Amino acid sequence: MKRNITMRDIAEKLGVSNVTVSKALNDKEGVSEELKIKIKKLAEEMGYRYNTLAKAMKEGQAYNIGVIIAERFTGEHKSFYLQFYQHISKLLDEHQYSGILHILTSEDEKKLNLPRIYHDKKVDGFIILGQISKEYIGILQNIEIPIIFLDFYDDHVEIDSVITDNFYGAYEITNYLVKSGHEKIAFIGNIYATSSIQDRFLGYYKSLLEHRIKLKEDYIINDRDDNGKFIDLCIPDNLPTAFVCNCDRIAYNLINKLKSLGYNIPKDFSVVGFDNDIFASISDPKITTVEVNIEEMAKTAVKFIIEKIKDEDKKYGRVLVKGRIIYRDSVEKIEQGNN
Amino acid sequence: MKRNITMRDIAEKLGVSNVTVSKALNDKEGVSEELKIKIKKLAEEMGYRYNTLAKAMKEGQAYNIGVIIAERFTGEHKSFYLQFYQHISKLLDEHQYSGILHILTSEDEKKLNLPRIYHDKKVDGFIILGQISKEYIGILQNIEIPIIFLDFYDDHVEIDSVITDNFYGAYEITNYLVKSGHEKIAFIGNIYATSSIQDRFLGYYKSLLEHRIKLKEDYIINDRDDNGKFIDLCIPDNLPTAFVCNCDRIAYNLINKLKSLGYNIPKDFSVVGFDNDIFASISDPKITTVEVNIEEMAKTAVKFIIEKIKDEDKKYGRVLVKGRIIYRDSVEKIEQGNN
């Protein structure tokens, strides 16, 4: 194996010191412009590659950010967080950082095992992508490197988080349903499962409150068990005219179920979703939904984590990123009061 | 910022040298069992975290593998490679390595810009996930760290590659169609776009050859332009009875197109896909397809790249990983010769 080319090699060829080479290559003060150019040129010619590791060790920084996603969010057909990661990874790169994805297995989550990349000081901070257990949050808040929650939050803890404005998004899309004449509006989602679903539910509820529509218990329809596994939807006897689904996936399932029961969407029922993921576009009809601004959220999270590495006292709190309604074909305007 | 705990700190508390601590923590020879246990216990108590960076620099190894995916494969609804990456990342972790995802932008690909993580010596090797341009391959084969192609290959180059057995998979699934009575079988895919599609086409062709079915030019139906963008499918006037699609996505599109034209699938046309991705299961009817063994492929690629880092002379060549047919509802048995 051929030895690596180092700053010293460049320095020797030019009869200068490695310190000068270091300064030149890093565009620091203290080298004549002329020398600097000469050094850079020679470095290029010799195929010099900067050794980040050395710098990293010197500074005690790895220039890596760990991105933790719980295994249960990464199943076969759940690419949402992976897409998120893709953005994060790209943005990190622009800041001279690298992302290291860590899939947190259910076992490690239960046993509260921190990832190896933490123990090995391979990362300077963590972005936690998607809900994790309270207990795990508990140990995370005790580690000495900064962390950011992305797409969820936990109120018992003052960890900074970047979340989509679930509350407002659900509020707005429910308003839209009301404006379209609907009053009997059900919500679909396990309102105990995640803070996202909970907030979407509350946004829906706020819209009802504002419009003096009474919240009916049988209009809150559970869609998954406590492990996040989807369960069969239980449509109430007293049929609503519209459904606010906590995500497009479930809206898609609902539409198919209703269609198989002989109903027409949106003629018989209006359905709205959340996320604007693939299920919204492959559904027939295409689903009116709230688009989550993945890129903006990723950008914010990356900015925050890097700032926090530089200054550990930085605090951001809960930061909301607005989504927007994508109008499609799953909502029907109905006559007021015909229900 | 509190100083990090180092091996020296542990050593001092115990009145031994840092060398001894290093040996103990790494389970190396030359420390009494008793002392070793004492050291490990104290390290635990003091919350010592190993500094990989120092080791890495000493060894000139980063214990990171770069995974390069071309931007065009990571679009909104293309989670296939991201899923791949997820497996790779997890497997790498088991080998004490970390994966660093690099999305190669079209611009960098065109300008032949190597990723920063290469220039910064942040990775010890690369896994290239999915086809990249010949020119880019050209510069990649000149870098001094090992690389592996995953899910594609290029024959002008002796870079090791791990690919799914596209040829054999397409051959088998076409055989299945023939066995089901079909003779007028079309292939859908741009056979110049990627080596995967090309091999799938050739597998299809081999099946035809074996069954003495003539290959008809208008039965090779293009599905995308040279940039990989899907185009409208041009169904030949002389209608086939079955379609071999180069991927599930396009099989899904085809089925919808045929359905919108008033046809019934599989009554009027049989359709098979490839990949067993989400489009195969959300389609109605569900698509009979070839499942790619993502995990096995990822495992093989990870094993190979790590071996190649240890021993740069290691060669593997083109390694095929078998898939298997998933039988579903998109194929109809027809009477021989009724077409």
Added chain:
DNA sequence: CTGAAAGCGCTTACAG
């Protein structure tokens, strides 16, 4: 079994 010395490739202060 234990440890002093040297070195991995940089950067940071400091001196000239």
Added chain:
DNA sequence: CTGAAAGCGCTTACAG
């Protein structure tokens, strides 16, 4: 503007 010295936290010979 230029560079000698020290140090980041380990590991690898080598000596005792």
